[in-house]
Amino acid sequence: MRRWVPAVSVEENTGEAVRRRWRLPVPRSLLGRMLFLTLLVVLLAQALSSLIWVSQLRASQMEGLLTSARSLAHSMAASVSYFRSLPLGYRPLVLDQLRSMGGTRFFVSLNQRPLNMQVLPDTPRKRAVLQAVEEVLRQRLGKSVDLSVQFVSPDDLRIFNGEISLDELPRSWAHYALSLEPLNPPVLVTQIQIAPDEWLYLASLMPAPYVSLEQEGLPAQQIGFIVMTSTFLLLFIGLLVHWQSRPLKRLARAAREMSLGSEVEPLPEHGGSEVVEVSRAFNSMRERIGRYLNERSQLFSAISHDLRTPITRLRLRVELLEDEAMQAKFGRDLDELELLVKGALQCVKDTDIHENIEPVDLNLLLDTVTEPYLAPTGNGRVTLEGRAVAPYPGKPLALKRCIGNLLDNALKYGEKAHLHIEDDGRVFTLHVDDEGPGVPEQRLEKVFEPHFRLAGNQQGYGLGLGIARNIAHAHGGEVTLQNLREGGLRVTLVLPR
Numbered sequence: 001m002r003r004w005v006p007a008v009s010v011e012e013n014t015g016e017a018v019r020r021r022w023r024l025p026v027p028r029s030l031l032g033r034m035l036f037l038t039l040l041v042v043l044l045a046q047a048l049s050s051l052i053w054v055s056q057l058r059a060s061q062m063e064g065l066l067t068s069a070r071s072l073a074h075s076m077a078a079s080v081s082y083f084r085s086l087p088l089g090y091r092p093l094v095l096d097q098l099r100s101m102g103g104t105r106f107f108v109s110l111n112q113r114p115l116n117m118q119v120l121p122d123t124p125r126k127r128a129v130l131q132a133v134e135e136v137l138r139q140r141l142g143k144s145v146d147l148s149v150q151f152v153s154p155d156d157l158r159i160f161n162g163e164i165s166l167d168e169l170p171r172s173w174a175h176y177a178l179s180l181e182p183l184n185p186p187v188l189v190t191q192i193q194i195a196p197d198e199w200l201y202l203a204s205l206m207p208a209p210y211v212s213l214e215q216e217g218l219p220a221q222q223i224g225f226i227v228m229t230s231t232f233l234l235l236f237i238g239l240l241v242h243w244q245s246r247p248l249k250r251l252a253r254a255a256r257e258m259s260l261g262s263e264v265e266p267l268p269e270h271g272g273s274e275v276v277e278v279s280r281a282f283n284s285m286r287e288r289i290g291r292y293l294n295e296r297s298q299l300f301s302a303i304s305h306d307l308r309t310p311i312t313r314l315r316l317r318v319e320l321l322e323d324e325a326m327q328a329k330f331g332r333d334l335d336e337l338e339l340l341v342k343g344a345l346q347c348v349k350d351t352d353i354h355e356n357i358e359p360v361d362l363n364l365l366l367d368t369v370t371e372p373y374l375a376p377t378g379n380g381r382v383t384l385e386g387r388a389v390a391p392y393p394g395k396p397l398a399l400k401r402c403i404g405n406l407l408d409n410a411l412k413y414g415e416k417a418h419l420h421i422e423d424d425g426r427v428f429t430l431h432v433d434d435e436g437p438g439v440p441e442q443r444l445e446k447v448f449e450p451h452f453r454l455a456g457n458q459q460g461y462g463l464g465l466g467i468a469r470n471i472a473h474a475h476g477g478e479v480t481l482q483n484l485r486e487g488g489l490r491v492t493l494v495l496p497r
Contacts, residue, residue, distance in 0.1 A: 386421030
């Protein structure tokens with residue numbers, strides 16, 4: 001016997017898996033989504049405002065840095081002019097006097113040649129300071145003056161002709177002007193030739209707050225402010241959404257209870273205007289559905305009563321016919337009519353089950369349904385794997401009829417049935433696999449239609465799968481069909497909790 005196997009593309013499965021892997025995890029609840037979107041908006045807004053603030057801060061810092069560098073350069077030019085005006089013999093005396101007094105804003109010395117030192121790596125701020133200082137010095141001292149301006153680390157700083165390091169000098173000579181413990185800022189070293197074989201050496205630090213010359217990121221206070229405002233905003237939005245979403249939760253709970261056939265009280269119409277409109281529409285729908293169900297129940301009760309009597313009366317009159325051929329034809333027509341009436345009434349009876357909703361022990365229910373078929377009495381035609389983790393709130397008799405129909409259908413067309421339970425506490429899933437020929441792909445949905453049977457010689461009304469799906473829909477679930485690769489049909493019952 002030919003088995004129907006669905007054609008599944010490996011590339012489609014792989015592509016779908018990749019899309020699921022890289023899909024952004026978005027919360028499912030309204031509160032979670034509002035908080036997620038609010039967090040994204042807050043972070044984007046704070047990032048944009050912080051970017052603008054940092055760019056403006058750096059621009060103002062650069063302007064202040066250049067102003068301080070030019071002021072420092074003017075002081076250097078004044079010192080150079082002062083030493084130039086001194087007689088040669090007085091210059092060493094003035095330097096000794098300055099050192100004994102604890103130094104000045106600069107550490108000053110006279111060298112026979114410019115000292116070579118390791119220069120710090122170039123940065124935009126260092127480059128701007130060096131350019132500003134050199135422009136002022138050349139403007140004040142002359143463009144032809146021979147000078148060198150550079151930033152040096154205090155560890156690589158050399159002072160005199162003998163290239164003495166900073167730590168080898170008395171602390172009163174240079175540490176006052178060139179050290180800033182515990183920081184280790186760069187030293188601005190300017191060497192200017194004021195006479196043949198005589199170079200004036202000027203070393204100083206940049207004035208505060210531009211000592212480090214490094215671009216700073218967001219201050220800790222700014223980061224703390226962003227975190228604090230984001231937290232308060234998310235808390236406020238969370239409380240607001242929780243307050244506004246309570247009517248929606250009541251609406252969802254009432255809709256679930258109504259779908260199961262329970263009596264639902266009218267929803268209170270309060271809250272936002274949109275929520276009031278939704279509640280009012282739900283109450284109106286509840287009333288219309290209630291009237292429709294009552295009218296349908298009365299209609300089928302009347303049909304059940306009214307049709308059986310004339311059919312029975314027609315059978316009696318057919319028996320009085322003398323023509324046996326005509327009698328046989330009328331009999332076949334009445335049998336077909338009675339079959340259609342019974343099938344329609346059975347469909348309504350099986351799907352419209354008036355029961356109270358209560359916790360159903362699905363494990364006990366499955367054991368009851370499968371017990372007649374389990375080994376040794378049932379010759380092992382049914383196997384059951386897995387257990388439900390908790391009772392399910394539903395209609396016991398309807399659920400029993402739903403699962404029973406699925407099991408009977410599997411045994412009728414597949415000879416054996418293998419039941420497998422998957423339950424994670426949120427969704428109860430029951431797979432019913434058989435060993436039959438399966439169902440053609442184009443007829444997977446058609447088999448749920450009333451009176452449709454794949455095999456014309458099978459007994460019954462062709463209502464089992466349709467009734468099972470209607471009961472699942474009444475519980476907010478679904479029944480689906482899938483042909484197995486190894487052959488057979490899988491019927492899946494999904495019941496969300």
